[in-house]
Amino acid sequence: MFIAPVDATLGETEWRLFVEAHPFGHLIAPGGPARDLPVVVPTQFVLEGDTVWLHLVRANPVFEALTEDPRVLLSIADDWAFIPSSWKVVGDEDPSLGIPTTYYGAVQLVGSATVHDERTSPGSVAAILRRQLAAFQPAEEVADPAESHATRVLGILGIEIAVQQVSAKFKYGGNVDPRHRRAVVERLRARDGAGDVAAAAHVLRRLQAEPAAGSRDPRPPTILDGEAGLA
Secondary structure, three states: OOOOHHHEOOOHHHHHHHHHHOOEEEEEEOOOOOOOOOEEEEEEOEEEOOEEEEEEEOOOOHHHHHHHOOEEEEEEEEEEEEEOHHHHOOOOOOHHHOOOEEEEEEEEEEEEEEEEOOOOOOOHHHHHHHHHHHHHOOOOOOOOHHHHOHHHHOOEEEEEEEEEEEEEEEEOOOOOOHHHHHHHHHHHHHHOOOOHHHHHHHHHHHHHHOOOOOOOOOOOOOHHHHEEOOO
16 A cells, blocks of 8 residues: 555554554455465454464365465555535635545555364464454453364464554544644544544544654655554
8 A cells, every 4th residue: 555654654653553453354365476466364363472363164166265375465455534525624714615525544464374274283273263362352251162173173273464564544634734634633623523533532542652843754754654664
């Protein structure tokens, strides 16, 4: 995706917190060169360190694509809000000249996938299920999947993704001055629609992290400004 310098991530902490808050995305597997289109799978996942863990039903077509090419991209996008043109003006500015836009956050994780099969590697899929249960319902007592659902576990496969590259974009009005952004924040709060409060919070968070006016780094953006490989 295109990432303008003003929308680049502030760093690993920012994009990790975003992914942790939105552990649902689209897994994209391009497969081999003979495919007309990649396989795209909506899925929940867990990111721990530099590894993504998830599971899918064995019949999912993504597994055939992974046998052709293990490279995948996991796309997460959320906290979006449409900004009407009239919201982009303040004071006596002409509302008809405002330019509408959409605020959103997006993170893309690229890596190599390893498929885990309980039939050939007993305990491997159950271990992934335990990771997910611990992440999504840590306070609830639940039967161990290997002990209570052994047959059903055979019907799914686990995926482990070793993340090698991260692209992160936070498009929250960074191209305009603080006065105009704060005006948008007030309108988002007043509308209070789906995503509005979250988008407003991102605007304010990034405003607070900005350098003082006139002290923005004049250097051209590097790969670390918008894309970061995990060390």
